[in-house]
Amino acid sequence: MITHDYLITAAEGLHARPATNLIRLAKKYKSATSLKKGEKTVKLNSMLNILSLALKGGDTVTLIVEGEDETEAAAAIETFFKEELKHL
Amino acid sequence: MKGIGASPGIAIGKAVVVEKKRPRLTGVILQGKDEGQREVQRFEQAVTLAVTEVKQVIDTLAAHDGSTEVLEIQIELLQDEQILADVIEKITTEHRTANDAVMEVIAAAVATLHNLDDAYLRERAADVEEAGHRMLMELDPTLKPGNLIVGENTVLVGEDITPMDILSVDITKVIGLVTRTGGKTSHAAIVAKARGIPAVVGCGDALAAVKNDDTLIVDGSEGELVVNPTPEMLKEYTAKKKAFTRQADALNALKDTEAVTTDGVRVRLMANISNAADLEASFAFGAEGSGLLRTELLFMGRTTLPGEDEQFEFYKSVALQAKGKPVVVRTLDIGGDKPLPYLYLPAEQNPFLGYRAIRICLDRKDIFITQLRAILRASVFGDLKIMFPMISNVSEIEQAKVILEDVKGALRSTATPFNAAIEVGIMIEIPSAAIMADLLAGEVDFFSIGTNDLCQYTLAVDRMNEQVKHLYDPFNPGVLRLIQNVIEQGNKFHQHTGMCGEMAGDVTATLLLLGMGLREFSMSAASIPYVKNLIVNTSLTTAREICRTVMALRSTSAITQYLQDVTKP
Numbered sequence: 001m002i003t004h005d006y007l008i009t010a011a012e013g014l015h016a017r018p019a020t021n022l023i024r025l026a027k028k029y030k031s032a033t034s035l036k037k038g039e040k041t042v043k044l045n046s047m048l049n050i051l052s053l054a055l056k057g058g059d060t061v062t063l064i065v066e067g068e069d070e071t072e073a074a075a076a077i078e079t080f081f082k083e084e085l086k087h088l
Numbered sequence: 089m090k091g092i093g094a095s096p097g098i099a100i101g102k103a104v105v106v107e108k109k110r111p112r113l114t115g116v117i118l119q120g121k122d123e124g125q126r127e128v129q130r131f132e133q134a135v136t137l138a139v140t141e142v143k144q145v146i147d148t149l150a151a152h153d154g155s156t157e158v159l160e161i162q163i164e165l166l167q168d169e170q171i172l173a174d175v176i177e178k179i180t181t182e183h184r185t186a187n188d189a190v191m192e193v194i195a196a197a198v199a200t201l202h203n204l205d206d207a208y209l210r211e212r213a214a215d216v217e218e219a220g221h222r223m224l225m226e227l228d229p230t231l232k233p234g235n236l237i238v239g240e241n242t243v244l245v246g247e248d249i250t251p252m253d254i255l256s257v258d259i260t261k262v263i264g265l266v267t268r269t270g271g272k273t274s275h276a277a278i279v280a281k282a283r284g285i286p287a288v289v290g291c292g293d294a295l296a297a298v299k300n301d302d303t304l305i306v307d308g309s310e311g312e313l314v315v316n317p318t319p320e321m322l323k324e325y326t327a328k329k330k331a332f333t334r335q336a337d338a339l340n341a342l343k344d345t346e347a348v349t350t351d352g353v354r355v356r357l358m359a360n361i362s363n364a365a366d367l368e369a370s371f372a373f374g375a376e377g378s379g380l381l382r383t384e385l386l387f388m389g390r391t392t393l394p395g396e397d398e399q400f401e402f403y404k405s406v407a408l409q410a411k412g413k414p415v416v417v418r419t420l421d422i423g424g425d426k427p428l429p430y431l432y433l434p435a436e437q438n439p440f441l442g443y444r445a446i447r448i449c450l451d452r453k454d455i456f457i458t459q460l461r462a463i464l465r466a467s468v469f470g471d472l473k474i475m476f477p478m479i480s481n482v483s484e485i486e487q488a489k490v491i492l493e494d495v496k497g498a499l500r501s502t503a504t505p506f507n508a509a510i511e512v513g514i515m516i517e518i519p520s521a522a523i524m525a526d527l528l529a530g531e532v533d534f535f536s537i538g539t540n541d542l543c544q545y546t547l548a549v550d551r552m553n554e555q556v557k558h559l560y561d562p563f564n565p566g567v568l569r570l571i572q573n574v575i576e577q578g579n580k581f582h583q584h585t586g587m588c589g590e591m592a593g594d595v596t597a598t599l600l601l602l603g604m605g606l607r608e609f610s611m612s613a614a615s616i617p618y619v620k621n622l623i624v625n626t627s628l629t630t631a632r633e634i635c636r637t638v639m640a641l642r643s644t645s646a647i648t649q650y651l652q653d654v655t656k657p
Binding site: 016021023042049051052054 | 160161164165168169170171197200201204205206208209212215216391429432
């Protein structure tokens, strides 16, 4: 299992459009992926779940990846949080 | 009642109000496992159907340049694994029908989002509700807008009129559209423009007062809606409608007329397009080819760069659609203001003054070479020309041409056919280029003036900035002098000069530009008949006279006023 904390740097948080990209990205891998903010953990397979986390700019979110391709999946999602989210 | 005019013209007809039907919970408890399994199957099938339907709408909208972002989110929500899992669990463990299960799960999700402390997320509740409604309509077809019975001269009135609503009526009897929500790019606006019927959108809550069979006057040109007009108003608008139809017919009759002034000067009127479908539509307006094919759409809305073959197919489809008419292909014009996520362009302080267009292409040669190879390979299928955007000096043209020659050499070495004599031009949109048009003229086959950027760079105005956008005006005497210089230098060096900015389709500017010596105008296709109407009714002598008068005026307002006066029919 790989876990990693990310700071949401996009001022407007994780909106529907980037959420769509994130879900599509996570679905490419076999590993189970979830996001945790505070006490709440949701699976990274649902737009509704991500929206209900209400992630805003400045929030810290924990990514949890577990499965056979967890290294690749975690790396891809890292790129998403660190690079792509700024441009979406 | 005031709204936004979304499709011009005047319609006088009877209101038919399109209402969304609300489903009701049945409270039925399923008996036995088989029924549960059947409901799960019904639900899964409904989701598949709903997704297919949304995808069809996306395709329709994409062909009309409409925004599909909202619909992409719909697809994601329709396939949301949490929603799907919750619904299936409700069916199997609580023995609810698929319809009831969907309603309850969606209601719970909507409530969750409504309770969040974030205005944006609360609005997304409407998206979830819409997705739920789509599922329910597939589960219970009686909820679909239904085949509205419409008589002759129907004006559809609704929240928004979606392409799906349109499918449910006899559209040939619909003469106008009116909606409570939406703007110029809403579903209703797109549908109305495609059908050529007047539409007023965004009328607001006042629209609730409109009942079935009310007499409505829809003035799509002015964005005005009149409910149950007085006899005087009816008379007034009937006359207006006749005048509009007469004008439209006259413009339509011009479609196959050549754009020649009364003293025999030939002008080319072309369309700005984004794909082959646009080009086909532009021929209906009498376009003689395209003076600007934007290639950005090929690169947007995706996660990787489009490959050479994919680009080749795109340019080839446009070249074939052009049926021998010229098409000017502008190479990638992208920058910090419209970034491509996969290019990882850094955020910039001043994206309009930054790393964009030809500056990216000369730096990221891989992207440039792929695009040039694809355009050249497609050049055997029609009269394609290549145009480089954002040129600010001679060196950029030289570098771009060296790369182009390298690409040609590589194609030759593999015996790949292409048009070796393909014309090469540049956009004139940076003031330095406009000022030294004489130095650039010898380097290329043609110029195309991009008035939008030229105006904003010359006047140092960001036209998206509400506080200064009033300073943005292409009729500023300084901007006009730059434009005149480009046209004169282009003509002096016997290379043709076109214009593809918004000014080219602005009828107020037509005669002035003609008088300056412009002979090629590329614009949004719908403007072509209006510009042509002016050209065929004027002589070059008059146009030159107008140009001389304008160039002696000192202020933007005096120039605009004068041009409006001389342009009036």
